[in-house]
Amino acid sequence: MVQAVALARNEEGIGAALGILKQQFGERFQTGASIREQHAHTTTWIINQPPDGVVFAHSTQEVSDIVKICAAHKVPIIPFGTGTSLEGHVNAPAGGVSIDVSQMASVLEVNAGDLDCRVQPGVTRMALNTHLRDQGLFFPIDPGADASIGGMAATRASGTNAVRYGTMKDNVLSLEVVMPNGEIIRTASRARKSSAGYDLTRLMVGSEGTLAIITEVTLRLQGIPEAISAASCSFPTVEAACETVMAVIQYGLPVARIELLDAMVVKAVNSYSKLTLPETPLLLLEFHGSDAGVAEQAETFGALAEEFGGNGYAATTSAEERNKLWQARHDAYWAMLALRPGCKAVATDVCVPISKLAEAVVATNEKAAELGLVAPIVGHAGDGNFHASVLIDMDDAQEVARAEAFVSWLNDRAIALGGTCTGEHGIGQGKRPYLVKELGGAVDVMAAIKHALDPDDIMNPGKIMP
Numbered sequence: 001m002v003q004a005v006a007l008a009r010n011e012e013g014i015g016a017a018l019g020i021l022k023q024q025f026g027e028r029f030q031t032g033a034s035i036r037e038q039h040a041h042t043t044t045w046i047i048n049q050p051p052d053g054v055v056f057a058h059s060t061q062e063v064s065d066i067v068k069i070c071a072a073h074k075v076p077i078i079p080f081g082t083g084t085s086l087e088g089h090v091n092a093p094a095g096g097v098s099i100d101v102s103q104m105a106s107v108l109e110v111n112a113g114d115l116d117c118r119v120q121p122g123v124t125r126m127a128l129n130t131h132l133r134d135q136g137l138f139f140p141i142d143p144g145a146d147a148s149i150g151g152m153a154a155t156r157a158s159g160t161n162a163v164r165y166g167t168m169k170d171n172v173l174s175l176e177v178v179m180p181n182g183e184i185i186r187t188a189s190r191a192r193k194s195s196a197g198y199d200l201t202r203l204m205v206g207s208e209g210t211l212a213i214i215t216e217v218t219l220r221l222q223g224i225p226e227a228i229s230a231a232s233c234s235f236p237t238v239e240a241a242c243e244t245v246m247a248v249i250q251y252g253l254p255v256a257r258i259e260l261l262d263a264m265v266v267k268a269v270n271s272y273s274k275l276t277l278p279e280t281p282l283l284l285l286e287f288h289g290s291d292a293g294v295a296e297q298a299e300t301f302g303a304l305a306e307e308f309g310g311n312g313y314a315a316t317t318s319a320e321e322r323n324k325l326w327q328a329r330h331d332a333y334w335a336m337l338a339l340r341p342g343c344k345a346v347a348t349d350v351c352v353p354i355s356k357l358a359e360a361v362v363a364t365n366e367k368a369a370e371l372g373l374v375a376p377i378v379g380h381a382g383d384g385n386f387h388a389s390v391l392i393d394m395d396d397a398q399e400v401a402r403a404e405a406f407v408s409w410l411n412d413r414a415i416a417l418g419g420t421c422t423g424e425h426g427i428g429q430g431k432r433p434y435l436v437k438e439l440g441g442a443v444d445v446m447a448a449i450k451h452a453l454d455p456d457d458i459m460n461p462g463k464i465m466p
Contacts, residue, residue, distance in 0.1 A: 004047050004429045007094035007462050013073035014095055018053050020069050021097065028056040039080050039098040041091045044346045045394070046430055051078055051092035056100045060176060060184055060215040063099060067213065068182035070097055074456050079209040081121060081148030085155055086347055087428030089208055093462040099213060101150055107131045108216070115221045116173060116190055121150020121214050137221045140165035143424065144330050150214045155426040156206030160329070163249075163382025164256040164288070165222065167424070169205045176216035177204055180454040190218055203449070208426055209460035211453050225288035228256075229298050230322035231315035232285070233305045234278040238262055238365060238377070241281045242358035244308045245381040249354050253300055255382060257286040262365070264339060264376035265332055272335030273328035278312055283381070284329055286322070287315075329378075333389065336376050340391040343374075348407050348430075350414035351385040351423030360417055364388055367409055371402045385423035412437065427464045436466050 021029045030036075036050035057063045070077050076096025083090055092098065105122035112135050119128060126146045129138050141152060143159035151157075153175065158167035165171065174188040187200035204212060235241040241260055248255060261269070261282045270277055283305070287297040298315040305313055316322060328335075337345055352360045361377060368375035368388070379386025388410060390403045411421040411434040421427075421434035436443050447465055450457075 004041075004049055004088055004091055004093060005462060006049070009095045010074050013075045014052050017070050017073040017075040017097065021053060021055055021066065024065070024069075025055050028058075030054045030056075036098075039078075039083065039090060039100065041088045041429075042083060043086050044430070045344060045392070045400075046088040046091065049091040049093050051076075051098040052095045054080075054098045054100055056103050058103055060178065063101070063178045063213055063215050064182045064184050066097065066099055067178050067180065070458060071181055071456070074458060076458050076461050077213070078460050079150070079154065079213045081151030081154075082124065082146070084145040084147045085151065085428065086425045087422075087430035089155065089426060089428040089460070089463060091429060091462070093429070096458070101213075101215070102148065104215070110135065110137070110221075111190070112137060114190065115223070116218060117221055118216060118218045119149050120216060121148060121153075123149050125149065125152065132221065133224070136224050138224050139171070139219055140222050141168055141171055144333075149217050149219070153205050153214055153217050154207065154209050156424070158380065158383070158385070158424045160257045160259060160326075160380055162380055162385070163258055164254060169202055171220045172201060172205050172217060173220060174218040175201055175204050175214055177212035177214050179212050180456070180459050184215070206426070208428060208463050210450060210463055210465075211459060213459075227289060227291045227294040227317060228322065229287045229294045229315050229317045230285065230325050231287070231298055231301065231313065232277065232325060233283050233302075233310045233313040235281045235283070235305075235311075236309045238281045238361050239358045240308045240310070241283050242361055242381065244283065244305050244310060245357060246354050247304050247308070248301060249382065251300070251304065253297060253304070254287075254289070255285055255297070255301070256288040257284070258382040259284040259329055260361070260377070260379040260381040260386065261329070261332065262361075262377045264374070265336060265378050268335035268339050268376065269328045269332055272338060273324070273331055275324075275328055283310075284325060286326075332378050336389050336391065339376065340374055340393075342393070343391045344394050345389045345391055346403060346407070347387050347389045347425075348410060349385060349387045349423050349425045350410055350419060350421060351383065352414050352417045352419030354384045356417040356419065357381060357384050357386070360414065360419070361386060363413060364410060367406060371406050373399075373402060373406055375406065380423070383423070384419065408433075429463060432464065432466050435464065
């Protein structure tokens, strides 16, 4: 496992806070080893750093009460939704209390006429879309995992639909948050635009629990499209597939999703999902709109893809066929594990300008081969975001070292191309070394904001800041 830096513990304060929380919350406050480990980092390769206790909150007021107790004793607080984040966001490097908001899972209000809704942070994206379906609405952000809405806002998540619908920062209208002193504030109204002061909503979205705890989210919604068409197209090389993506974006074709799978991933999903796709680089697409509009978009894409050697192009409006394709894409992580049974998959993401996507992906494939690593690539290609999942034998120290070198090289390469070390996974603990390289002095401004709002550094300490 990759070591995560441990921070100094406030033993006296932690002991006092745990005693008060146990008295106040009874069975909803847990200190058992297994549940504490479940509330620390459990994915990829960052070491598990459990909190000292876990409290299950049921309301904003309870979150405020917990924060006030922890603030009075200078005890770290780590928010927890579903635990699907990948960069050590929920670890407790200085110990402290994990506030689990998974039981705050109500859809509080749906304003169909305004295309928005208000939800508690523990609502998951799939549960929300099930709730909205009967009203002809949906929430478009789809990171793959059935993450909580609060966690998606905290990490500024995106996913397969981002090329058309944007990321969480584009789809959160307002937040209710509990500040480090326990104060409850609302960052904005439901209005679609505002010039009223600092944009606190955008400040909190992506802050990864380091500034406040999200207790309510007001979201933009979309109408379920009249028609949806899914398509797949194979290419002779990854470079040809990426050049097609660039052409699609430059042409202005309004694709809803455009996903890249390299040849290794296609082979894996064929085996795992019982598909028969050609085992060459592949683009998966989805078009939303009217019947005529979707047909026109699909036809235009087919013509563009042909120019770059695309073959086997097939589009379908069948819901069954569409779901089969996209389920295979969402199951790619599990499919890739079968390429090296017994190995661990370390998923790392970067994002580059669209014009640099082909160069970045080709160089990444070449670097993995040079280091003797198996690192299949999938990507939300429409916005230049791709993921390399390195399959590692964690008992082989030399292979782990090569994987660490590869991940470091990939982050540096993306930054050098004018991109970012993370398109959607966030910084957490895993990406901290690269943030200063990417943003320089801007990190000092972030640190100043953090210190002003959280002078005792109790809100998810050890994350984001180097």
